[in-house]
Amino acid sequence: MIKKILITLVVTSILVLGANFITKPTDTRGVIQFASWGSKSEVDIIKPILKEFERENPTIKIDFMHIPQNYFQKIHLLFASNTAPDVIFINNHYLPIYANAGLLEPLQADNNFYEKSLEALSWRNTLYAVPRDISNLVIFYNRDILRKNGINSPNDNWTMEEFLNIAQTVTHDGIFGISFEEDALFYLPYLMSFGGGILSDDLSRLIIDEQPSQNAIKFYADLRKKYHVAPLKSESASATMAQMFLQQKLAMHLSGRWLVPKYREEADFDWDVAPFPKGEKGSIVPLDASGWAIAKSSKNKIMARKLVDFLASKTNSQKFAQSGLIVPARKDVAESIYFLDNQKPRNARVFLTTIETSKSTPVSIDYKEILDNLKGKFEKIFN
Secondary structure, eight states: OHHHHHHHHHHHHHHHHHHHHHSOOOOOOEEEEEEEOOOHHHHHHHHHHHHHHHHHOTTEEEEEEEOOSSHHHHHHHHHHTTOOOSEEEEETTTHHHHHHTTOBOOOOOOTTBOHHHHHHTEETTEEOSEEEEEEOEEEEEEHHHHHHTTOOOOOTTOBHHHHHHHHHHHOBTTBEEEOOOOSHHHHHHHHHHTTOOSBOTTSSSBOTTSHHHHHHHHHHHHHHHTSOOSOOHHHHTTOOHHHHHHTTOEEEEEEEGGGHHHHHHHOOSOEEEEOOOBBTTBSOOEEEEEEEEEBTTOSOHHHHHHHHHHHTSHHHHHHHHHTTSOEESBHHHHTSTTTSOSSSOTTTTHHHHHHHHOEEOOOOTTHHHHHHHHHHHHHHHHO
């Protein structure tokens, strides 16, 4: 009996040891969770970069959290439940909320970045995200439409009066001179170039009701209501301004670099970009930025910083720039062939010269609430 029990124990031990022997080893790498929004084209750039990081850092595994919709709503919930990702892709419109609440790690960046991109991603003179890109606005224009109407391409010093004259000249036969969008982003260039804005630079007061801002709002609304050079809601129907531009129903479109890949692929006419026209205070457009932040709650801050530095490196910035999707925040990439390539727009340098005259958007912790309140007010004015 005892002999039988011993044999059973030996057999069982061998089976257990065998099972342990064939079990795959546990993944002992440190995990960094990284959250980002982005279209498929952006994700197609990001994923190989993250794989390369893992190859170069075999002790680190990246858990990539792609949130294509309602991004900041979900980030809010993750912070509220103490499960925030280690590294968070963020923009200057939401950064103040998290920085003011003490949820982000203070960071440093070298002088390879445009000063205004660092300014945009700072709160109370402290940097909280290393920049990836700068976002500003330019005028996309259909050169074919302008030529048919005997108009030369806009120059870098054109005025608001010249801009309006061109818009009036080309508006006929179902074609409108200029785009019109009711989001604050698209009327801010008018406000700033007239000497106004929404918030004062020191964030102490609303300046939207001051005279320069009111003059700019009137001018912008008049593009639709008085001059009829911009489409009414009923005239654009369900089409976006980008779609109208591609359909050659718009001669000029105020927008950003994010449309370049789409226009390169789909536009079957000659197009280029020009700076926003000069108002009373010059050509001033809002400058926004996006970059990589580290959660204060991260338990892997050293590894997280390693990832941020890798993402923000010159080599990887070149990969983002090559897509045509962004204006790089790194000066050494922005001034390279990776951004100033031979593709359209031929006048790509306008995105860089616009940085010099642009102004970081003054953003407070309640900026979204301010914009929501303005939306209803201006909807009536614009329509």
